[in-house]
Amino acid sequence: xxxxxxxxxxxxxxxxxxxxxxxxxxxxxxxxxxxxxxxxxxxxxxxxxxxxxxxxxxxxxxxxxxxxxxxxxxxxxxxxxxxxxxxxxxxxxxxxxxxxxxxxxxxxxxxxxx
Amino acid sequence: xxxxxxxxxxxxxxxxxxxxxxxxxxxxxxxxxxxxxxxxxxxxxxxxxxxxxxxxxxxxxxxxxxxxxxxxxxxxxxxxxxxxxxxxxxxxxxxxxxxxxxxxxxxxxxxx
Numbered sequence: 001x002x003x004x005x006x007x008x009x010x011x012x013x014x015x016x017x018x019x020x021x022x023x024x025x026x027x028x029x030x031x032x033x034x035x036x037x038x039x040x041x042x043x044x045x046x047x048x049x050x051x052x053x054x055x056x057x058x059x060x061x062x063x064x065x066x067x068x069x070x071x072x073x074x075x076x077x078x079x080x081x082x083x084x085x086x087x088x089x090x091x092x093x094x095x096x097x098x099x100x101x102x103x104x105x106x107x108x109x110x111x112x113x114x
Numbered sequence: 115x116x117x118x119x120x121x122x123x124x125x126x127x128x129x130x131x132x133x134x135x136x137x138x139x140x141x142x143x144x145x146x147x148x149x150x151x152x153x154x155x156x157x158x159x160x161x162x163x164x165x166x167x168x169x170x171x172x173x174x175x176x177x178x179x180x181x182x183x184x185x186x187x188x189x190x191x192x193x194x195x196x197x198x199x200x201x202x203x204x205x206x207x208x209x210x211x212x213x214x215x216x217x218x219x220x221x222x223x224x225x226x
Contacts, residue, residue, distance in 0.1 A: 004157070031212070042118070042203050042216025043158070056213060091157060101145060101207050103214060105158040 004106030025094030137204030
């Protein structure tokens with residue numbers, strides 16, 4: 001079975017520019033997660049989707065971050081405008097609804113803001 | 115608020131040694147605990163998942179234990195190999211939130 005696909009793998013942008021990341025989850029996985037991982041730290045949840053509904057976006061900085069999951073499959077995470085502190089790895093994960101809530105991670109997108 | 119701590123932050127051992135990585139969490143109301151491996155520039159690979167009702171899980175040379183009452187988990191790696199070099203992350207699934215809270219990881223280096 002194909003894993004979680006993310007693109008691009010790397011992105012370098014100047015501050016104040018917009019950027020978008022794309023995620024395609026494992027087929028049949030209703031739940032999709034976006035995590036932020038700073039260097040030397042564990043990932044932190046930004047948003048969780050159940051199908052097309054964002055059920056937990058409490059950690060998403062809504063002034064500059066937005067996300068969507070149209071049709072309950074692929075998802076896009078956007079930052080506008082990007083700041084220097086947004087440099088990090090953005091990870092997407094997917095899983096099936098219900099126990100044991102196992103999550104499968106994509107390779108991530110490494111963002112560098114200059 | 116659930117907090118997860120991993121000690122040590124980095125560990126370097128010679129090939130062939132058995133080793134233990136530690137993970138502690140502050141709130142015992144968890145649904146499960148997972149150990150992940152992360153290679154440089156790569157995503158996370160799930161190694162072991164322990165349900166809250168279980169005490170341990172084994173996969174090959176890996177054994178993970180869970181003591182919910184004390185808020186601790188250990189990952190035991192037997193007969194370490196250079197290919198085991200990676201960052202190991204512990205994460206707990208917060209009960210009722212379907213959300214993983216991660217530790218900061220232990221960077222493991224196995225020297226040939």
